[in-house]
Amino acid sequence: MIIYLYDMRLQDENKKEAIFDATIKLVNEVGFAAASVAKIAKEANVSPATIYIYFRNKEDLLISIFLEINKKKTSASMEGFDGSSPLKESFRKFWYLSFKFISQNEDLLQYHDQFLSSPYSELVDVTQSVDGFQPFLSALESGAAEKIIKKVDFSLLKAFVFLPLGTLANTRTSGNFKMTHQNIETAIEMAWDAIRLERNEFLP
Numbered sequence: 001m002i003i004y005l006y007d008m009r010l011q012d013e014n015k016k017e018a019i020f021d022a023t024i025k026l027v028n029e030v031g032f033a034a035a036s037v038a039k040i041a042k043e044a045n046v047s048p049a050t051i052y053i054y055f056r057n058k059e060d061l062l063i064s065i066f067l068e069i070n071k072k073k074t075s076a077s078m079e080g081f082d083g084s085s086p087l088k089e090s091f092r093k094f095w096y097l098s099f100k101f102i103s104q105n106e107d108l109l110q111y112h113d114q115f116l117s118s119p120y121s122e123l124v125d126v127t128q129s130v131d132g133f134q135p136f137l138s139a140l141e142s143g144a145a146e147k148i149i150k151k152v153d154f155s156l157l158k159a160f161v162f163l164p165l166g167t168l169a170n171t172r173t174s175g176n177f178k179m180t181h182q183n184i185e186t187a188i189e190m191a192w193d194a195i196r197l198e199r200n201e202f203l204p
Helices: 013-030 037-044 048-054 058-077 087-104 106-116 119-123 126-145 154-169 181-195
Strands: none
Touching (some): 087 106, 087 154, 154 181
C-alpha cells in the first residue's frame, strides 16, 4: 500500500512550478498518455518521488494544472470588471484582456484545450470553469433583458464572440493575423456587432 506524503512535507514552490511547466511542455509535445511521471520528473529536473510531495498521482497533477490554468485565465479576463459600467465598455475590456492572455500564453491554452478533449475532462466539473466569468455572463443576460444585445442561447453567443476570440489570439489557428491595435479594435467591433440588437429589431 502506498502512503502519499504530499501534504506532510515541506513544499518548494519553485519545484512545484517546474513540475507544472514540465508537464505542460510534455503534454503539448507528446500527449497525456505518453507524458509519464518519470518523464515529467526528468524534464523538471526532480526525482519522481518529489512529484508525490505535491500530488497524489499523475491524474491529480493533470487536473490541478487544468484548474490552475482556468484560474489564471479567469483572473486575467475579469481584471477590474465593473458590473455597473456600460455593457459595451465591459464587453470591450473583457474581449481585449482575454485576447491578451491567450496570445501571451498559448502553451497554457494548448494544454487546456487538450484536457477538455481528453478522458480526464470527465473527472472534473468543467462547468465550474465558467463560474469565475459569471459576473460578465450576468451582464450579458442583463443586456439581453434590456434589449441591448440579442436574447439568444448562450451557445450562439459563444459561437460568435468567444470562439473567434480564441481563434484570432492563437497563432496556431489565426494564420497571418497580426496583433495590431487596429486589428484588435476591428475584431472587437465585429464581435459586438454580431450580438448587439439594432434599433429596428425592437419593432414587432
